[in-house]
Amino acid sequence: MTITTPSGTPVTLPPGGLAEAVDDEQRAGLIEAGRLLFARPCTFFYASQAINQLPPMTGPEVAFCGRSNVGKSSLLNALTGQKALARVSVTPGRTRQLNFFRCDEGQLTLVDMPGYGYAKASKTLKEDWQGLMFDFLRGRPTLRRVLLLMDARVEIKPADRAAIELLSDAAVAFQICITKVDDVKKAQLEKRIKELEALVKKRTAAHPLMLVTSSETGQGIPELRAELAAVARLG
Numbered sequence: 001m002t003i004t005t006p007s008g009t010p011v012t013l014p015p016g017g018l019a020e021a022v023d024d025e026q027r028a029g030l031i032e033a034g035r036l037l038f039a040r041p042c043t044f045f046y047a048s049q050a051i052n053q054l055p056p057m058t059g060p061e062v063a064f065c066g067r068s069n070v071g072k073s074s075l076l077n078a079l080t081g082q083k084a085l086a087r088v089s090v091t092p093g094r095t096r097q098l099n100f101f102r103c104d105e106g107q108l109t110l111v112d113m114p115g116y117g118y119a120k121a122s123k124t125l126k127e128d129w130q131g132l133m134f135d136f137l138r139g140r141p142t143l144r145r146v147l148l149l150m151d152a153r154v155e156i157k158p159a160d161r162a163a164i165e166l167l168s169d170a171a172v173a174f175q176i177c178i179t180k181v182d183d184v185k186k187a188q189l190e191k192r193i194k195e196l197e198a199l200v201k202k203r204t205a206a207h208p209l210m211l212v213t214s215s216e217t218g219q220g221i222p223e224l225r226a227e228l229a230a231v232a233r234l235g
């Protein structure tokens with residue numbers, strides 16, 4: 001697949017995304033593909049509260065997964081440039097269903113998931129949404145990648161380690177995406193990146209490129225769009 005970069009150069013895009021870009025031209029091409037994908041409309045089309053009520057599988061899907069309050073819904077809004085596409089929480093535990101968003105007429109479907117590890121939720125509720133989330137992660141053939149979000153400000157929790165275990169055991173391709181980097185000092189961010197790298201180093205299901213983002217400042221959003229464009233192109 002080729003694309004013309006903003007500087008007018010035609011480039012062939014590496015199927016594996018930014019981790020496979022061999023030069024600045026390929027990188028610019030991927031970033032441009034990401035920009036174009038999210039310049040087109042992205043709309044909510046389905047909410048699912050049970051694993052037997054999922055929408056039909058029509059194309060590649062990417063799920064946003066992570067602890068309650070990590071910033072999943074905010075990241076979805078930042079990506080699409082729509083402030084209120086996904087509901088952002090004032091209190092944790094806001095997203096209680098699987099919310100499906102169709103981007104660029106179905107080139108890509110994004111799935112906003114309930115968070116895990118929310119201590120205050122009642123046990124039954126927790127089992128309901130978290131069961132739904134894990135069942136979806138394990139058994140959805142069109143799910144091409146899971147973005148596993150990690151809050152830059154918060155230590156890695158046992159629930160995060162459990163999520164990595166689960167994705168690895170189920171052989172679901174996942175990519176770590178650090179969130180809220182606007183709110184940490186550089187040294188703390190570097191420490192967090194090192195810890196996460198060590199945690200996924202031996203996991204074959206883990207994507208080699210870690211994303212570093214802020215929905216507040218837009219840092220890392222073009223790169224995330226580029227990665228998602230690469231997923232969409234593979235179909």
Ligand SMILES: Nc1nc2c(ncn2[C@@H]2O[C@H](COP(=O)(O)OP(=O)(O)OP(=O)(O)O)[C@@H](O)[C@H]2O)c(=O)[nH]1
Binds near residue numbers: 073183
């Ligand atoms: N500083 C900062 N705050 C953020 C960022 N992204 C999200 N937040 C805040 O974090 C809180 C939770 O954000 P959400 O996007 O609702 O998080 P979520 O992961 O969808 O939460 P649940 O649906 O409850 O699991 C909100 O108060 C956001 O304003 C960011 O990039 N920087």
Ligand SMILES: [Mg+2]
Binds near residue numbers: 072095112
């Ligand atoms: Mg949410």
